[in-house]
Amino acid sequence: MYRSDSPGLSRLLTPILQRHGRDATRLLQILREVQDACHSVPAGAIDLVAAHLDVPRVNVEGVAGFYSFLSAHPAGEYRLLFSGNITDQMLGKDELMQYLCNKLWVEPGRLSEDGLVSVDSTSCTGMCDQGPAALVNGWPLTNLDHNRLDLIAELIRSRKPVADWPPMLFEVADNVHRGDVLLGQPFEPGAAIRATLARGAKETLAEMDKSNLRGRGGAGFKTASKWAFCHAAIAEEEGGVICDVGGQPERFIVCNADEGEPGTFKDRVLLNSHADLVFEGMTVGARVVGASKGFLYLRGEYRYLLQQLEAVLKRRREAGLLGGNILGQTDFSFDIEIHLGAGAYICGEESALIESLEGKRGRPRNRPPFPVTRGYKGRPTVVDNVETFACAARIAENGGAWFASIGTAQSTGTKLLSVSGDVARPGIYEYPFGVTVRQILDDCGAQGRSYAVQVSGPSGTTISWKEFERKIAFEDLPTAGALMVFRHRRDLFQAARNFADFFAHESCGFCTPCRVGTQLQKKILEKIQSGHGTASDLEELKRLGHILKTMSHCGLGSSAANPVLDILEKFPDMYESKLKAFAFEPAFDLDGALETARKITGRDDEWAHL
């Protein structure tokens, strides 16, 4: 164990601390690097970081304990985390993980005796189209099978640095099977900014308004309204109006690339192959609301994209599309900084994301005030999804009427769908809004008879085969982009359990209903799985679902019962076939508990039983 006075630790951390300076908003970024360097965040490092940033030790320890990729205990020189989404499970993840554990002589979740390696599960890593997937020291491994795991075990045993592993293990394909206005058409970097400057900021906002673009991150809020609110917001602190730059409050543009909803991987593809479009959309947004600083909040699982994204930013700066005096415009400066997450689904929620950007625990804020008036550092802030910014760039380039002519009246434009599960061609499909589920299933080669589709991930909606004529649109089936397909004879109860486990694992723990309710939900499903469930447990699930929905602090808790109750409602057999015939069975076996007493007293008569 490292202590803060150990010279080894201080030598290891000094370059990291110096690189980040004394800015407390860098805390999470610093701790990520500490984890890389020490394979954990040891207590001694917490002391050093707290002293360096001059923040209370509890704050540093609080952040270190919040994020899944930071660990208080050593996680080994090689840390393997298998993606635990239901799609990975359907592709054999549980068996493969056990296979690797056996080969390496480790127990899941435990560090090997020699301190070399640990193997565990993590929430969906966003590789559902090429699973089963895993992360090794944060780098994605795809298409895992026994052969690859044999090779990986060999590489670990021979202590080969991950950087020297064969590149084919880390290949991530885009798998775009249908492109439209975002993915299917070329984009000339700078085109949208030029159009914006030529048209004017106000006029560009008017085009955004005309386009009727709605947020692609899930909630579907009209983007032009959000930008207008942010532009109009007056930042106030107790004691007066804040003026940060030239008599104006500073404003921020934040791109939400947390993409944590299991089954969603479309932002991964946008950032990998269309980063210019995304950064350009952010820059257009900056011009419209008057921001000079932007952030890309990139989920930790996508750290492999960091270097190439930094390269795109650099190229854009050199081309005058980012930085000071953009395209020679002396009153237009805007730059983008990338922050990495560290394994916390809740940080996709916009106010938790802002907390995380500030270097804190990712706890959703109380609202109002909303981020558009009080966001990052208390200043007006726009938080939009990656795809939303890509759309914004296209709108700035081609106009609002053009965009509004695509899709349906209430859901304009196209939607990127991440399709996975029981289909022949998993990957990305871009459709105009209004496409039916059946059309998508036909196009992606849904295997056999499709039975159910999980739309928009665990927090979305489960639909049955009776509903395949429904449309992808805000007015019918809204989605942040995930479509997980289940064929006939899949045990959907396992999907419900997987999703319930996910929410229990990812609950931030701030509010009572979600912190405890997601655990209770998980426990009831475990009870049913083990054959002890009764009809009264189903009633309890409904009651819990109601409390989660109506009492939770944020969207995580309020949607945590969705898949559990949807599957119960639409596929009751999946639950009922596992129930005992009795109406009620306690989780605690009273008669069983008396067994010891019977043994001691040597009784087994009628009165010694319940």
Added chain:
Amino acid sequence: MSKTITIDGLTVPFRDGQTIMDAALASGVYIPHLCHNPEFKPHGSCKLCTVNVNGRNAASCTMPATEGLQVLNDTAELNDERRALVQMLFVEGNHLCPSCEKSGNCQLQAVAYYLEMMSPHYNHFYPTREVDASHPGILLDRNRCIYCELCVRASRDADGKNVFGLTGRGMATTLIVNSASGRLGDTTLAVTDKAVQVCPTGALMKKGLAYTVPIGRRIFDHHSIKDVQTGGGHE
């Protein structure tokens, strides 16, 4: 004319900047609450104070009052849900009221009485949590912590010390103290600190006072938490 909202049909005045909870308390209307203490910045974590505002649920301790809001508070449905939340708090920790020195002065216990909680309903989690007796004057028993962060807020905002904080996530959330050893005795916490006085449960208690007021003569043994927290009922 002052601005008003209605709570269960009763007209309640408020000033700009007040929350629904502030307005209610000022008018002697009781909304069950645990993580709220008027002396500190609203937090919004226990959700006991959830009310229905114009048809939607919201935590009244963090929701700003605005003109004309129609608030439902003392309804059977809300009280059912609040009772479930209290039951959740009871089963996630280890609350053994009969042997707890805070019994009778404990807000968790008192609000459970108020909401007519007859049983914990859910199965107990029986978590393993650490007790810290290292401080000469103060006992920290994490078994009774409900993560209301009142001690965190009081230490930070009133005492200027930052003795407390939370780490972990979800069910693994844990109350931590500001010392490299992790022990309360190694922090700057003083017996006179505000942080020691605000705990609604028996998680943080002064040592040496056990049973100076016998059980049966403690505040909630005689008064409903409703009367105590709205300033009424003290005869």
